[in-house]
Amino acid sequence: MADLYRSVGPPNFIRAYDEAEQELKFNLPPWRLSTASQKLLTVCLYIAIYLPVLVLFIITVGGYSIYLIFYIKPLITDIDKIPEVYYYHSESERNASKTKGWTFFSLITWCVLWILVSHYRALRTNAGEIPKEKEWDLPSEDNSESSNESTMLIEKRKDGTIRTCARCQHRKPDRTHHCKQCERCNLKMDHHCNWIANCVGYFNYKYFFLMVFYGALALAIFICTFWETAVVVLNDETSSQFLCLFIVLSYSLGSMLGIALLGFVIFHLWLISNNYTTIEFCEKKKEITLESKISPYKLGLFDNFKEALGNEPLFWPFPFKYRDADDKGLYFKVNR
Incomplete structure (x- = not known):
């Protein structure tokens, strides 16, 4: 079946979709000539691409x-008509x-600051592309698979040949995958994320992870403290129905988002500890034996985190000091 698929190509509806996608993506003239x-159409395309970024x-x-x-303002300001439920009956209280208010203000502001910085860096940083060098060209008489660079790669096709990308016309380094949305191969590709309108890969994975990590931390603070505001508003006779609904809805949505994001962070911590990408x-998951499910790049817990978050542990919590200038993302250490 695989040979038949390669010989006759994909079904007609898939070819039609690919042709339409290519026409939509590449046949639009420059803005001045449009x-x-x-x-x-161009404006609509950009809105569709960057709308999730704006929503986030x-x-x-x-x-x-x-x-x-x-939450913070009632705690740190002196209000004469504060609801009785706050129980501020003395100056010490x-x-x-x-x-308490200034402490949580500092914590939540710290988290939001790094969410925004990490989001921007994940959005603006290229995940990593295959170099436009001869060694990564498709095999030919002048550029065979027996080169030293090719023998350093451990990921092969089922027939033992070097992995290649027909769309990019390049050999694929290990852990590299093609993204149809970005229309390019990305080094150590984890997944395509619409929230950053970019692929998550070798050069921006840390920024994506920190964005999610600080988001989960901020929502954890929100969940553990904002319930007090909900209690105050619901027990205050002067609160309007609209305010009560708004506070309860905000807390409910924040709690659901926080639980989901916390699960996502735990999942990525597990991926990092086992030196996996999401795609890997x-x-x-489709492999049968336990040995085949273990990543060949698993080097030990500390080295796995260094691979994902950079070589300087002191800077792991911050969205800078990530990859060195000589890091290429083409070859990876293997646990043999």
Whole structure:
């Protein structure tokens, strides 16, 4: 069946989809030469691509603003008509409230700052592309598979030949995969993320992980503290129905998002500890034996984290000091 597929090509509907995709992506003229309808189509395409990025930014800034207005502000400001449920009956209780407010303000602001910085860096950093050098060209008489570089690769096709990409017209380094949305091969590709309008790969995985990690941490703080605001608002007779609904809905959505994001962080911590990418994990799930499910790149817990987050552990929590200038992402150490 595989030979038949290669000889006759994919079914007609798949070929038609690919042709339409190529026409849509590459046949649009430059902006100055486009007609009004082509400009409108281009604008719609960019809106579709960057809408999730904008939504994530709005959720982050909006949630941060809600937390400051409805939780932090009542704790740190002196309000004469504060609801009785706060139980500020002495000056010491008010001072303790201010200390608590400024503490959580610092923590949540720290998290949101690194969420935004990590999001920007993950968005703007290229995941990594195959170099446009002769050694990565498709095999030919002048460039055979018996080169020294090719023998250093451990990932092969089922027939034992070097992996290649027909779309990019290149040999594939280990852990490299083609992304149809980006229309390129990405080094150590983890997955394509619409929230950053970019692929997650060798050069920006740390930024993506920190964005998710600090997001989960911020939501954990939100879940553990904002319930107090919900109790105050619901027990305050002066609260309007709209305010009660808004606070309860905000806390419910934040809690659901926080639980989901926490599970995502735990999953990626497991991937890092086993030196997997998401794509490799999905591929290994199909393997039968336990030995075949173990990543050949698993080097030990500390080295696995260095591979994913950089060689300087002190900078793991920060979205900088990641890859060295001589890091190429083409070859990886193997546990033989």
